[in-house]
Amino acid sequence: MKANIEPELAIALNVFGRFFDVLGQPFSVLNAEGQHIYYNQENAELDECQRQAVLGKHMLSAFPSILAEDNEMLRALQYGEESIGHQKSYFTSSGKLIDYQHTTVPLFSSSGKIIGVIESGQDLSRYRKLQRNLSELNEKLFGEEKSEQREIICNSHSMRQVLDRASRLAASSVPVMVLGETGTGKELLASFIHDHSPRRHKPFIALNCGALPVTLIESTLFGTVKGGFTGAENTRGYLELANGGTLFLDELNAMPVAVQGKILRFLQEKTFWKVGGNKELKADIRIIAAMNESPYEMIRQKRLRADLFYRLEIGMVVIPPLRERKDEIIPLASHFMAKHQASSNREVYPFPAWVEKQLVEHDWPGNVRMLENVIVRSLILQKKTGPLEELIFNSETDVVSSFPTQPETEIKRSVEQAGAKRFNHSATLAEKLEAYERELLIEALKSAQGCVAKAARELRVSRGAVQYKVKKYGIAFTLEEKR
Template sequence: MTTGKTDFLTDMEYIDGITIIDTSGDILFSVKFNPVFNPEQKDDLEDVVGKKLSEVFPNINDQNSTLIKAMELGMPIYNRRQGVMDRSGNTVFTKNISLPIKANDRIIGSIEISKDLGKQKQAPGSVVMMDPEQFKHFQNVDKKLYSNRAHYTLDDIITANKETLDQKDFINKIKDSSAPVFLFGETGTGKELFAHALHNASNRADQPFITQNCAAIPDNLLESLLFGTTKGSFTGAYDNPGLFELAEGGSLFLDEINSMPIYLQSKLLRVLQDGFVRRLGDKSERRVDVRVISAANLHPKDCMKIGQLRQDLYYRLSVLTLKMIPLRDRPEDIQILLNFFINRYNASLKKSIKMVSKEVYEYFKNHSWPGNVRELEHLVEYAMNIADFSENIIRMDHIASRAEEFSDDNKNPQIQITPLGQILGSVERDMIERAVRLTGGNISKAARLLEIPRQTLQNKLKKYNSE
């Protein structure tokens, strides 16, 4: 439960008050250690219990209340500044942490911890110091809510490669922009690592970082997950915010964006253009402030050409692009990454590995690394798991069996070869179907998209329709 690398509770140093409300906005509990109320006013703090939040604080409403917003979004709101006016008209600015309270997967209220920003010095004993042990029960409200943080920074991108170092500099230049960023590259090259680092380097670092792999969930569920649902929109549906609402003020990382169905891409485009999201079955729209970071294993232009990405969405998502460098093009990083992973697994496995043998190092330097950095890490982890506690060198026999699995497919007798013509025919048919679907059945447009003559496309369509 962290904001960046700082615990979000201890970051406030002390608190002046705690308030709990239910979903109707009624105050269930309120303690003010340094009351916002006028000290000369004869109000008993207990008399606010049972009253509406807007009754006690006239300038607070559904639109500006962090307590209400935390319930609507179903997520914590960290360190928001808010002006609070008491019933005598006195205004004090507070810094708040507002958390939704859930029971049986339903939001039943919210709790807010506040710090008065108006006081320069606090009298001894007039505030409550933030002891994390005292607030462990807050952490059990809904642990899933607190996983929506970016865990890596630019310092976690370990490299001596000039191109990758230039990419880190590029991130520093674009970090505070709201423009979408498209990350592309082979599997294991660190797309998610860069997405985390971009978010944590930005002025959105204290806000949510939500990730979603678009290929990991069925199409019919992805829409409701992204945009949210309203009660009754389908059987069993409740009022639930989508990922855009959950990422309010922060970043939404959509991995394998090219796996998103075309019909959903049009809805995503509208959100990016207008800044409004509409839940399934809802008549109203909600404004959202979210930076979208997307990723694919292909260049976004190639995704568009083969019909995996709408042309208009391609232009919107790829305002800023970053190509991940494969490990085979970063040989200078192998030694650095080896040292890093060996130190990591020495600590977790209680081993004392100091180095790799010359034979292993030569293998690493000459390997093509189809799985990139992820493959290197898994190979080191495997070797260190099977190495004895008395050993301090990774030898070839530690990685031999796993290295054989990573060898070229044509060296593995178990791999079956499919005729090239069959593969090409299947790919061609799939691309033609995608192009025709993407252009709404317009043969001329589909032919231009495929960069073939219209008559050629018609002939191919007749061929595949007759099969």
């Protein structure tokens, strides 16, 4: 039997149907009578059935085990209810357990009548399995005493101030907030605080809040209780594993606001509840959090709880970016060169003067992490034993060229050629303007040592505009394209 479709709904499906097909996640649409008028392949694979066996059928006819009062799509049709980020567990016809997170929304006509309902979601089952494996690995990893301490190279006045402040904070158990750009070494500083604290012989556990699916952050932190929800197992969360030690929450700004509230409660009460548990547990843990964005901007955007931030900022440490501590660039680069020498299978001598100049003058938007990556890459790709011949940047560094390796006369010739065209009386106005723009671009890139970000700031345009114009004007014949 062919399902009846309201004209407005038919138009919407015609417009968005292809988008639903290629999105790669389960989608289904019911008409006002509860019949399936759209049901994609991802949904069919999740439910272990055939699409054609579902399309045109009523929800209760296609899936007889469903109870109308428990089904969010049918409730949306009847009561106009929305379900945002709802989680449920169910068994397929073969007995496979599905953990499903979905959003269900009723569809209204222009007159305000309910003409259907749409639902999209994702299968969390694989994440649950991953979490169980992760919990088992954490039990083994953090059950052993940490012995190795990582070295912090500190040559600048600003970093000596940072380490001095961190050393004084280490003696207490107050929570700490570490602020700094990506790659400045926030986790390394958190580990330094732990290693110089009375908790040094207890676990130091780091959780990157931006690396886990939102749905798993809470259970990873607090653990789960078997039977608390369908498919749940007894797992120990990071709060249990870090008991007596330090828990480092990196990228706190990526943590859901609801979970931030539970972290705040733990900071105040030192107690927590496992997911699905009915017993309050205690833990003695020091919390160190880190962010790579402005906390005040995050608070304004309602992505960070103000009360949590002000609780953590009791001990706040700000790590300056590498471009503001130039004195450390050469010592850091030399350290990374020595550290990774073995992996290159050849001896590479200390940096020539032009390399040191390029290292110091570069902006390093990726900070210390980016510096190490460039040194390792340059070391491994060096063709022969001897002085380092070239600093090899990757495309993500926004570096157009390794300027000092090119003859100054070649760059000068490029500028002169652009100038000659600019003053060519037979050239059109557009050609003269383009030649002048090309000349300015080459000079800015030369001054910026090939750093697109720095050249863009000098020219007061976006980085994308500089990258586009580098290709447009064929500057690659004098300056190597981004590696």
